[in-house]
Amino acid sequence: MLRIAVPNKGSLSGPAAEMLHEAGYQQRRESKELRIVDPENEVEFFYLRPRDIAIYVSSGRLDIGITGRDLLIDSGADAEEILPLGFARSTFRFAAKPGTANGIEDLKGKTVATSYEGIVEGHLAEHGIEASVVHLDGAVETAIELGVAEVIADVVETGTSLRNAGLEVFGEPIMKSEAAVIRRTGADADDPKVQQFLRRLQGVLVARTYVMMDYDCRVEQLEKAVALTPGLESPTVSPLHNEGWVAVRAMVPAKEAQRIMDDLYDIGARAILTTAIHACRL
Numbered sequence: 001m002l003r004i005a006v007p008n009k010g011s012l013s014g015p016a017a018e019m020l021h022e023a024g025y026q027q028r029r030e031s032k033e034l035r036i037v038d039p040e041n042e043v044e045f046f047y048l049r050p051r052d053i054a055i056y057v058s059s060g061r062l063d064i065g066i067t068g069r070d071l072l073i074d075s076g077a078d079a080e081e082i083l084p085l086g087f088a089r090s091t092f093r094f095a096a097k098p099g100t101a102n103g104i105e106d107l108k109g110k111t112v113a114t115s116y117e118g119i120v121e122g123h124l125a126e127h128g129i130e131a132s133v134v135h136l137d138g139a140v141e142t143a144i145e146l147g148v149a150e151v152i153a154d155v156v157e158t159g160t161s162l163r164n165a166g167l168e169v170f171g172e173p174i175m176k177s178e179a180a181v182i183r184r185t186g187a188d189a190d191d192p193k194v195q196q197f198l199r200r201l202q203g204v205l206v207a208r209t210y211v212m213m214d215y216d217c218r219v220e221q222l223e224k225a226v227a228l229t230p231g232l233e234s235p236t237v238s239p240l241h242n243e244g245w246v247a248v249r250a251m252v253p254a255k256e257a258q259r260i261m262d263d264l265y266d267i268g269a270r271a272i273l274t275t276a277i278h279a280c281r282l
């Protein structure tokens with residue numbers, strides 16, 4: 001049975017459970033459940049604190065886990081990312097009161113408050129900067145106002161929390177993060193159970209980013225139309241009962257669907273439809 005760590009709380013937990021559900025796995029019914037077995041899929045899910053997931057996975061007691069890239073790096077655990085999942089996207093940045101710092105050099109001798117000491121200490125060491133790091137569990141934006149630190153390093157998504165605290169980012173972004181599937185460094189890459197799990201999640205990612213497009217066009221326009229909708233390998237082209245016309249079917253990126261429909265219409269394609277993809281295996 002494949003043993004998988006899933007975030008039990010916070011920004012990662014809802015979207016992770018949703019993705020697993022879309023991939024056909026059973027998920028817990030209530031948030032107090034810490035462990036469930038999905039016998040049909042031969043998988044056992046352990047609901048753990050996102051911060052602890054890399055540690056469990058690196059110990060080898062769990063096969064894989066879903067966590068944030070920033071949490072994985074911060075933990076220093078012996079685990080590696082094998083599939084980025086596209087949700088819980090964030091950037092990790094330094095911030096301070098406007099006009100107090102411009103770049104990493106300005107951190108010398110200062111105190112930085114953060115929940116991610118591993119990332120911050122690693123980044124400061126890489127740049128040869130000596131500064132003190134204070135650990136706070138959360139709401140670090142308030143640390144400056146209350147005099148605990150002159151600078152913070154934190155997760156930024158929309159920037160609302162920083163703006164509300166009257167702070168501004170400075171310097172280069174420290175890292176970009178998103179949720180990812182991780183495994184113990186050097187674990188068997190060909191394990192068929194892990195491969196099947198990854199294929200299912202990849203199927204969800206593709207189903208979320210592509211739509212199926214169908215349309216009819218004149219044979220003379222086919223090459224132009226196919227250039228607009230090349231599909232993943234190559235579009236399906238079928239004859240229509242009306243001579244001189246063909247029906248075309250191809251997957252297209254959902255974000256570009258409306259523009260592609262306009263362009264197809266302009267070259268004479270008609271009956272252009274898009275439909276959602278619920279699941280797929282590439």
Ligand SMILES: Nc1ncnc2c1ncn2[C@@H]1O[C@H](COP(=O)(O)OP(=O)(O)OP(=O)(O)O)[C@@H](O)[C@H]1O
Pocket residue numbers: 009010011012050051067068069070071088089090138155156157158177178179
């Ligand atoms: N506002 C946000 N937008 C997007 N991703 C976020 C946001 N806040 C945190 N994350 C991401 O979620 C992960 C952190 O999850 P975690 O559950 O530890 O923190 P949280 O969502 O802030 O919850 P908590 O309330 O427990 O602090 C990290 O990978 C981080 O980059």
Ligand SMILES: O=P(O)(O)OC[C@H]1O[C@H](OP(=O)(O)OP(=O)(O)O)[C@H](O)[C@@H]1O
Pocket residue numbers: 137138139140141154155156157158159160161162
């Ligand atoms: O740029 P934004 O869209 O404002 O998002 C970033 C904020 O979200 C998270 O905080 P959360 O609400 O989880 O509280 P916490 O600081 O206690 O973790 C993170 O720690 C930032 O504070």
Ligand SMILES: [Mg+2]
Pocket residue numbers: 138
């Ligand atoms: Mg938080």
